[in-house]
Amino acid sequence: MRLLGFGDKTLQETHYHVSLFFDAEIVDLTYKDASIQTIYRLLVKFLCEAYNPLDEYVALIQIPTTKRLELRHNSNQDVDFFDNNYFVYYPKLNDFPKITYTKLKKLDKAIFEQTMINDRHRYFIYAISSLLEIYKIDYMMFNADEPLHKDIPVPKNYYTPYASLDKDTAMYFAEKLTRFYRDHCS
Amino acid sequence: MTTVVSIGCSHTHGSMIDGENGTSLYNKENAYGPQLAKLNDFNFLNLGVPGASNTYIFRATINFLQKHLQKQEDYIFLIGWTSINRMEMRYDENNKFTHETIGDLIDKKYIPLTAGTIKGLIKTYQHRKMLDLSPLFYDTVQAYDEWAGYAFGLQKILTQKNIKHLMFNTCEELQITENNYRIIDNIDTTYYLHPQNSEEVFLIWGMNRGHEITECWHHKEEAHIAWAEYLNIVCKNLDYY
Numbered sequence: 001m002r003l004l005g006f007g008d009k010t011l012q013e014t015h016y017h018v019s020l021f022f023d024a025e026i027v028d029l030t031y032k033d034a035s036i037q038t039i040y041r042l043l044v045k046f047l048c049e050a051y052n053p054l055d056e057y058v059a060l061i062q063i064p065t066t067k068r069l070e071l072r073h074n075s076n077q078d079v080d081f082f083d084n085n086y087f088v089y090y091p092k093l094n095d096f097p098k099i100t101y102t103k104l105k106k107l108d109k110a111i112f113e114q115t116m117i118n119d120r121h122r123y124f125i126y127a128i129s130s131l132l133e134i135y136k137i138d139y140m141m142f143n144a145d146e147p148l149h150k151d152i153p154v155p156k157n158y159y160t161p162y163a164s165l166d167k168d169t170a171m172y173f174a175e176k177l178t179r180f181y182r183d184h185c186s
Numbered sequence: 187m188t189t190v191v192s193i194g195c196s197h198t199h200g201s202m203i204d205g206e207n208g209t210s211l212y213n214k215e216n217a218y219g220p221q222l223a224k225l226n227d228f229n230f231l232n233l234g235v236p237g238a239s240n241t242y243i244f245r246a247t248i249n250f251l252q253k254h255l256q257k258q259e260d261y262i263f264l265i266g267w268t269s270i271n272r273m274e275m276r277y278d279e280n281n282k283f284t285h286e287t288i289g290d291l292i293d294k295k296y297i298p299l300t301a302g303t304i305k306g307l308i309k310t311y312q313h314r315k316m317l318d319l320s321p322l323f324y325d326t327v328q329a330y331d332e333w334a335g336y337a338f339g340l341q342k343i344l345t346q347k348n349i350k351h352l353m354f355n356t357c358e359e360l361q362i363t364e365n366n367y368r369i370i371d372n373i374d375t376t377y378y379l380h381p382q383n384s385e386e387v388f389l390i391w392g393m394n395r396g397h398e399i400t401e402c403w404h405h406k407e408e409a410h411i412a413w414a415e416y417l418n419i420v421c422k423n424l425d426y427y
Contacts, residue, residue: 040335040339041331041332041335044335044338044339044369045365045369047372048338048368048369071322071328073325074325074327079364079365083327083331085327086328100322101322103319103322106312107315107316107319109312110275110312110313111275111316113275113277113278113279115279115295116274116275116296119249120245123244123245123248126248126251127248127339130339130343131339131342131343134342134346153252
């Protein structure tokens with residue numbers, strides 16, 4: 001079995017513990033401070049470039065906060081599978097690929113208008129879960145850092161309790177996720 | 187009963203068909219989607235929005251699937267992908283501002299933004315400022331990557347739901363990037379007509395057949411009728427009806 005891990009780079013510890021429960025090999029699809037667009041982008045890339053119908057997969061998807069927007073700036077970074085020219089803009093971001101991006105700070109209220117970003121999560125979650133179902137990939141989704149807004153509908157494979165994960169809590173959370181998967185997703 | 191649902195930008199909306207307006211009831215009801223419906227005595231919904239982006243097209247299609255799909259109804263989705271360097275923002279829920287467009291199932295709080303958007307049409311300072319900073323949002327590679335990803339995803343979802351559909355380009359062709367070429371390889375060109383051929387884009391296709399365009403590069407009604415007749419043949423060849 002192969003465990004497809006989507007979300008922040010910080011999720012790698014959780015993915016590792018979940019992979020032990022499943023005795024699965026990790027396919028690390030985490031990327032920087034992933035936004036919901038990042039997850040959709042990398043899922044589509046994986047399905048078109050690396051998916052093997054003979055393999056058995058389970059996908060673990062961390063749904064990030066709504067206040068992240070994926071942008072791209074050509075900084076001559078590697079264009080590998082992930083394309084490192086992509087970066088995620090969010091209100092507390094300090095490390096910009098170009099100084100001009102600091103000007104966006106003044107527009108945060110418009111960039112992260114609540115109904116629009118809830119909407120974005122809604123349609124991307126729908127697209128991600130639909131594609132996984134079409135490809136017959138069992139999956140579970142979960143929150144990290146903050147609870148998902150109440151207006152965003154979620155599939156039955158969505159583990160609602162959230163946690164701010166660090167090294168100490170990752171294993172405990174991974175156990176909870178695995179139990180949830182066995183009860184609701186497989 | 188069959189309903190033709192057309193989703194896209196101004197070319198799908200039918201801008202300038204009436205000879206003077208970007209958006210009007212006449213335009214909305216005489217663009218290529220409604221024309222295809224009239225050829226076959228079908229119902230139609232025109233979700234085309236002047237200035238709309240490919241992100242809008244992706245959002246509006248999924249929104250329709252989630253909120254408006256009637257189980258007993260037969261649908262033909264016409265998805266007219268638009269050009270890059272467009273985005274959408276939304277007026278705050280708590281203020282009175284809307285972006286006035288005539289169309290079906292349109293959330294008028296959303297604002298389509300393009301490189302050519304006239305600032306006077308935008309009602310808040312923050313959104314006007316966004317036009318100045320728009321190059322920061324418009325990375326060409328990202329735009330083509332997203333477009334390919336949206337088309338791939340919607341094609342899979344519509345096919346899985348057994349919803350008849352056709353995709354095509356209205357303004358420009360989908361270009362290859364280092365990221366999207368394998369995604370494009372996975373798009374079924376039976377249902378996405380000539381995604382990479384600039385001659386098969388609605389705008390150019392019509393011009394090559396002698397249809398006049400307006401000063402703002404939109405087709406008149408005759409080109410919409412001709413495009414609908416072309417789509418009608420494709421739909422019949424696919425045994426859609």
